[in-house]
Amino acid sequence: MPLPFEQPIEDLAAKIRDMRAYASEQQIDLTEEIDALQARLDRLKRDTYDNLTRWQRVQVARAPGRPTGLDYLQHAFEGFTELHGDRTLGDDPAVVTGLATLEGASVVVIAQQKGRDTKENIHRNFGMSHPSGYRKAMRMFDLADKFRLPVVTLIDTPGAYPGLAAEEQGQAWVIAESIRRMSELTVPAVSVVIGEGGSGGALAIGVANRVLILENAIYSVISPESCAAILWRDAGEAERAAEALKLTSRDLVALGVVDRVIDEPLGGAHNDRDTAIALVKEALVEELAQLTHMSGERLRRARYERFRALGRFEAVA
Numbered sequence: 199m200p201l202p203f204e205q206p207i208e209d210l211a212a213k214i215r216d217m218r219a220y221a222s223e224q225q226i227d228l229t230e231e232i233d234a235l236q237a238r239l240d241r242l243k244r245d246t247y248d249n250l251t252r253w254q255r256v257q258v259a260r261a262p263g264r265p266t267g268l269d270y271l272q273h274a275f276e277g278f279t280e281l282h283g284d285r286t287l288g289d290d291p292a293v294v295t296g297l298a299t300l301e302g303a304s305v306v307v308i309a310q311q312k313g314r315d316t317k318e319n320i321h322r323n324f325g326m327s328h329p330s331g332y333r334k335a336m337r338m339f340d341l342a343d344k345f346r347l348p349v350v351t352l353i354d355t356p357g358a359y360p361g362l363a364a365e366e367q368g369q370a371w372v373i374a375e376s377i378r379r380m381s382e383l384t385v386p387a388v389s390v391v392i393g394e395g396g397s398g399g400a401l402a403i404g405v406a407n408r409v410l411i412l413e414n415a416i417y418s419v420i421s422p423e424s425c426a427a428i429l430w431r432d433a434g435e436a437e438r439a440a441e442a443l444k445l446t447s448r449d450l451v452a453l454g455v456v457d458r459v460i461d462e463p464l465g466g467a468h469n470d471r472d473t474a475i476a477l478v479k480e481a482l483v484e485e486l487a488q489l490t491h492m493s494g495e496r497l498r499r500a501r502y503e504r505f506r507a508l509g510r511f512e513a514v515a
Contacts, residue, residue: 201257207246207465210239243464250414253437255446256422258414259393261468265475267294267309267352270392273472274479275300275307281341283334287367290331292323292355293403295338300350301483306342308335308403309352312393325394326359329372332402336379348386348486351403356421358399376402381501384494388485390478391415391456392467407501408485409455411447412478413462417455418445454508458485 313319395417
């Protein structure tokens, strides 16, 4: 199902498919006509995706078919072994954790997982973690420090689960504790926003030495719909809110919130999952290689200074 702004692209692609089928059935040569349409399709894709509005990038970040955390764990890493449970209350399927190797190097991985369909979305709580998910992440941080393993986190959540049960279990405290624990890691940590990075639910596993973001992912303190509902009492003003929030990868690099943008294949990650996963893997390998030579104290200090610098400004008379 194409996104609303992708419909002209889908229509032209369907026309090319029909023309190829007709040429094959009738055994006629339509190569010149098909090549012309293909060139037109490539231009249309480039023009469309190079000029997306902020709200359109929100739609791409949430697009069905976009690679999920598990897709990256299973295809960008080797030998992924999942570890369950927080050793306190239970296991949260919205957070997937475990051990894996990346180009031969062992790493601890933590990924927020949305569902690939409605049934899995319900099981994964739409990627919204309970306190047990963040306690599980902290267990992984302890494991990483104990065995001197780098940490890779994959962020994709609309936010932490705000329900009554989560609040009764100390959701806000657990998020704060996860932020504190990750900030104290003495091993390299790299975070990648692969879809939505929603508020404290994302930041809880995002206090890394290097924070990367996919080209069409978003990272914000609040969703555009919620922001619009608060400011204008109308969630229908989400597009207006998205412009104000400056939540796209380009905005975030300019603001210093993220360190690097990982390009997506033309048409977005949801239209070329394999290439998107390969690009994320390449970026992770490069970033970890730059951090592995640093001492534990230097890593921790650099992480502290990185986040303390956020929001710093100079008054101009």
